Amino acid sequence: MADTSVFGAPGRVTLPDGRRLYHVSQGEGEPVVVLEAGLGGSRADWGLVLAGIATSTKVVAYDRAGLGRSDPDTARRDVGRMAEDLGHLLDGLGAERYLLVGHSLGGPIIRAYAARHPARVAGLVLIDPADETLDMYYSLKHRLLVRGICLAMELLSRAGYRKLPGGSRAAELFPPEMRAEAEPELTSPGSLRASRAEATALADGLRELRAAPGTLPPVPVTVISGALSRSRGEAARHDDLVAAHRAFAESLPHGRHVMAERSGHMIQQDQPNIVIEEILRLLP
Numbered sequence: 001m002a003d004t005s006v007f008g009a010p011g012r013v014t015l016p017d018g019r020r021l022y023h024v025s026q027g028e029g030e031p032v033v034v035l036e037a038g039l040g041g042s043r044a045d046w047g048l049v050l051a052g053i054a055t056s057t058k059v060v061a062y063d064r065a066g067l068g069r070s071d072p073d074t075a076r077r078d079v080g081r082m083a084e085d086l087g088h089l090l091d092g093l094g095a096e097r098y099l100l101v102g103h104s105l106g107g108p109i110i111r112a113y114a115a116r117h118p119a120r121v122a123g124l125v126l127i128d129p130a131d132e133t134l135d136m137y138y139s140l141k142h143r144l145l146v147r148g149i150c151l152a153m154e155l156l157s158r159a160g161y162r163k164l165p166g167g168s169r170a171a172e173l174f175p176p177e178m179r180a181e182a183e184p185e186l187t188s189p190g191s192l193r194a195s196r197a198e199a200t201a202l203a204d205g206l207r208e209l210r211a212a213p214g215t216l217p218p219v220p221v222t223v224i225s226g227a228l229s230r231s232r233g234e235a236a237r238h239d240d241l242v243a244a245h246r247a248f249a250e251s252l253p254h255g256r257h258v259m260a261e262r263s264g265h266m267i268q269q270d271q272p273n274i275v276i277e278e279i280l281r282l283l284p
Helices: 050-054 079-093 106-116 140-158 169-173 176-186 189-211 232-250 272-282
Strands: 009-014 020-026 032-036 059-062 098-103 121-127 221-226 255-260
Touching: 009 079, 020 050, 020 079, 032 079, 032 106, 050 059, 050 272, 079 106, 079 189, 098 106, 098 272, 106 121, 106 189, 121 272, 140 189, 221 232, 221 272, 232 255, 255 272
Parallel strands: 032 059, 032 098, 098 121, 121 221, 221 255
Antiparallel strands: 009 020, 020 059
8 A cells, every 4th residue: 555645644544443544644733734635536536636735734635435545334324423533533633623525415514523523623614515494305306316426437447447537526627647646546436335334324414413513612714615516407406405515604603604706516626825814814
């Protein structure tokens, strides 16, 4: 297994059940910023923001179980399980407090952790997060679509296809050395199988969060929404998601809602400076 990474200094944290989670870090200082990727994502999702955060504090990006260079998990990969893994990672990193940043599915994961361990959280940045209040995540059509895409990519990978989709922001924006490291990992059968496991448990995990969202600590929380919908057919759902983001931010005592006007869903790649600025704004 490779022990170097263009994304930062490598490390591994061993969980109580023996699984190891791979992470990279840059910079020094506390609170430590920890980056949680979206469904099927990895440390590579954050390639364009790591260095900008590292000028002010330590920043860590990691691969969830089965993704990138982390060991797979045989348990159901719902929000609660992933929040539990995140907690073990933070224990292994050894800092007192963390500023947690979550993209898409990563948003519910860091919220679930923060509600359970408020004393360890200095702030939250939610980047175009999934929102459990929206019915679209629970529809059979949406669930089958997401799982179908994951399965199709997995089958392509098994057939030997190892390239990121031509329209992916990472493929378009990452420098060659980042693409060279990310492509074989993100398109491996193991990583795509782990992505499908996350997709399979997505609706149930969000349903549990909707039933018992927990209380977030009274810390600054920024929600960043991408202004651009992925397609004309997605426009109505996109508007609902942005409205949910705004309502969530307004419900918090220290909430802030930011629109990334030139971004779609992958804001950390479309407009990395906005993500960096909002993270640094929350540092004490």
